[in-house]
Amino acid sequence: MVAKIKNAFGAWFLGCLLGVMALNSHASSTININTGKVAVDDRNSRTQRAATREALSQLLVKLTGQGDISGYQALQAIRDDANRYLRAYRYTEENGQLYFVAEFDRKQLESVLIRERLPIWGDRRPDALLWLAVENEQGERRIVDDGQINDYTNTARLQADVRGVPLTLPLMDLDDALRINAYDVWGLFPRQLNQAAARYNVDFVLGARVYRNRTREIVFPTPEPGAQPAEDSTQPTLVTDTGAESMEALPDATSPAGKLIVDSDATSGEDSSQEEVFTLTEGGVQQIDANSVLGQQNVSGISNEALSKLVASGFGSIEQTIEPVYEGPLFTQEEFSTLAARAKKGRYSLDFFYGPANGASSEVIHDTLIGDEPNELIAQLIIRYADYLGQNYAILPTDADSEQLIELSVGNLHDLRGYVAVQQYLQALSVTESVTLVRQQGTVSTFGLRLLGSERDLRAVLSLDNRLQPLRDAFGQPLEGMHYFWSQ
Numbered sequence: 001m002v003a004k005i006k007n008a009f010g011a012w013f014l015g016c017l018l019g020v021m022a023l024n025s026h027a028s029s030t031i032n033i034n035t036g037k038v039a040v041d042d043r044n045s046r047t048q049r050a051a052t053r054e055a056l057s058q059l060l061v062k063l064t065g066q067g068d069i070s071g072y073q074a075l076q077a078i079r080d081d082a083n084r085y086l087r088a089y090r091y092t093e094e095n096g097q098l099y100f101v102a103e104f105d106r107k108q109l110e111s112v113l114i115r116e117r118l119p120i121w122g123d124r125r126p127d128a129l130l131w132l133a134v135e136n137e138q139g140e141r142r143i144v145d146d147g148q149i150n151d152y153t154n155t156a157r158l159q160a161d162v163r164g165v166p167l168t169l170p171l172m173d174l175d176d177a178l179r180i181n182a183y184d185v186w187g188l189f190p191r192q193l194n195q196a197a198a199r200y201n202v203d204f205v206l207g208a209r210v211y212r213n214r215t216r217e218i219v220f221p222t223p224e225p226g227a228q229p230a231e232d233s234t235q236p237t238l239v240t241d242t243g244a245e246s247m248e249a250l251p252d253a254t255s256p257a258g259k260l261i262v263d264s265d266a267t268s269g270e271d272s273s274q275e276e277v278f279t280l281t282e283g284g285v286q287q288i289d290a291n292s293v294l295g296q297q298n299v300s301g302i303s304n305e306a307l308s309k310l311v312a313s314g315f316g317s318i319e320q321t322i323e324p325v326y327e328g329p330l331f332t333q334e335e336f337s338t339l340a341a342r343a344k345k346g347r348y349s350l351d352f353f354y355g356p357a358n359g360a361s362s363e364v365i366h367d368t369l370i371g372d373e374p375n376e377l378i379a380q381l382i383i384r385y386a387d388y389l390g391q392n393y394a395i396l397p398t399d400a401d402s403e404q405l406i407e408l409s410v411g412n413l414h415d416l417r418g419y420v421a422v423q424q425y426l427q428a429l430s431v432t433e434s435v436t437l438v439r440q441q442g443t444v445s446t447f448g449l450r451l452l453g454s455e456r457d458l459r460a461v462l463s464l465d466n467r468l469q470p471l472r473d474a475f476g477q478p479l480e481g482m483h484y485f486w487s488q
Helices: 002-022 045-064 073-080 106-115 151-163 174-179 182-187 190-196 304-312 333-345 374-393 416-427 455-462
Strands: 028-030 035-040 086-094 097-104 124-126 128-135 141-143 204-212 237-240 243-246 277-281 284-288 348-356 365-371 404-411 432-441 444-451 468-470 483-486
Touching: 035 045, 045 073, 045 086, 045 097, 045 106, 045 151, 073 106, 124 374, 128 151, 128 182, 128 374, 141 182, 151 374, 174 190, 182 190, 182 204, 190 204, 204 374, 333 365, 348 374, 365 374, 374 455, 404 455, 416 432, 416 444, 416 483, 444 455
Parallel strands: 128 204, 404 483
Antiparallel strands: 028 124, 035 097, 086 097, 128 141, 204 348, 237 243, 277 284, 348 365, 404 444, 432 444, 468 483
16 A cells, blocks of 8 residues: 555656746845955954944845844844854955955844844845946947946946845847847837846846936027017927927916926026027937027028937938928927926936846836936945845744744655755755654655745745746646755
């Protein structure tokens, strides 16, 4: 009877391996959350004490997944007693800068976090790829790749390291060039970016574009007292990629001084009475030389010099005739107000999205960040993404009475070495408090796990590593219960 049971169980297990072979498991990375690194000016004892506290703060941010730990009194107590958890330290110099590197007792810190029921995030973190497109002053757009060393790449890498989130940039080699270009990234289309990121085998994809808020005031001419009405051909013209539109076609949204306010940029000190003409493009507003437009006009109400500038900016060919358009306003007052609000908040904007690779569109998060420096916006993007991961993967320990007991079966364990490896792997997870062997049937071991969090937390942690892969049936559907296959 025992032999029949073993044979039946073995046949069931082997049948489930078909689903495992078809499973596309993403990779993740193990980060170092035992150390902190702080720039210092000297090696005296006072500087060392302050650097130790700062290094421990860095570690606590990584360990909890919380960007702001100032609200946790227990963490402040740990930080104030930093020397208690310090195990080793050293000094290192990089590019002329002296750094203090401290190593702390992670197990002791985790015990305190569990006792205080504070979030804990293990050292296995999901990998991510960042598609970043930037626009220069000439309106040229390019993709920031992994081989570049500039403020954009340095900021992204540094902030990702501070928060403990693995992040990489695309290589933009021939394979990438065949799959994607700067316009695809600038458009922030999740589907296209996810498809291009497939070769990197990441869990999350981020897309972002950075551009300058070039908006200014669009000024209506105010005729002098007694002056004759201006001819139609001399009226200021709003030039777009579809033609030139008379300002009279815009909504009646002038200020008492005769100005249609698009925004007031950092150039508030300039002469605000100067008449200017702009073309509104994606991600900002490109300035056109107003003086040339108000000079000698061609038949379309635009000077030859201004038309040449439009052609140089990418608006069609020189033979193209730009005719006035009188079919209504190109932009509404609400859209003008949105542009104005952006420019008043900062000189640059960063539009972004992030979400699981090949995930549902409902899981994609997108927003716009506004500030005066592009590097600050990139840092804010990484911070928001890290907070998102911390909320989804950090474990919030429960009290002893609420601890959950579950059973987890693992196949493909042919010897004692494999069994020990699985037990050590499960015991090292941040979500498990204890692991014991319940039973052994052939090459399948069943373990009893006492969890600090929930079963959902356990599944989320296991999904970040391909060593334990869930068993699926012949149709690719996961089996009920906790059944896994050991791949090493």
